Amino acid sequence: MVRRVTEDEIKDAMFSIAGNKAPGPDGYTSVFFKKAWDVVGKDVCLAIQEFFQNGNVTFVLDRILQWNRKVHGSMNQMCCLLCYANLETHEHLFFQCSYSDKVWNLVRSKVGMNMVDERWDDIVEWLIPRAKSRAIRMVASRLVVAASAYGIWRERNARFFSNRVRPPEQISEIILDTVRTKLISFKFKANNDVRSFLEEWKIDGVEFFNED
């Protein structure tokens, strides 16, 4: 079991981005995080903790909804900052928005979800029977969904707080890197499927369970 990440560690990591205005590795400035932290710090923290501990998608989404309500008030609908063509609702952002849909299309094939459309309900329906599976492809699919929701949400916030815009290709790369980093922290049985998956994803340095 991985040690639980503390709230302070997450806050420190967010604020330690070199320089005041220079964007960090994921393109966020510390100014962005400082602004965001005051409004939603606790929720960010809980969502990140949960995501990195368990890859728990619904928890992350629940936090995102709470965040939404805090920032805008529950009745207040605003225009989607990713496509500027629709109201920003939960269903729209994940992933019916044309921007989110592009991101989803770029990542879903990496985990065998090509046939799963961009509708959140369809994605959840696909995930539920696979929710407890320890197979590497199933673990990766849960991580891809959580990281996609989180990555799109962060892009939306970068636009909201910093007026910064990145293309879907860049977000999809960040999502896949996030999943890669997370997968390296797990242990898997060294079978052929695991080996071919790691090769497809160009992941080195995974620790394997001893064959029992």
Ligand SMILES: [Zn+2]
């Ligand atoms: Zn949109």
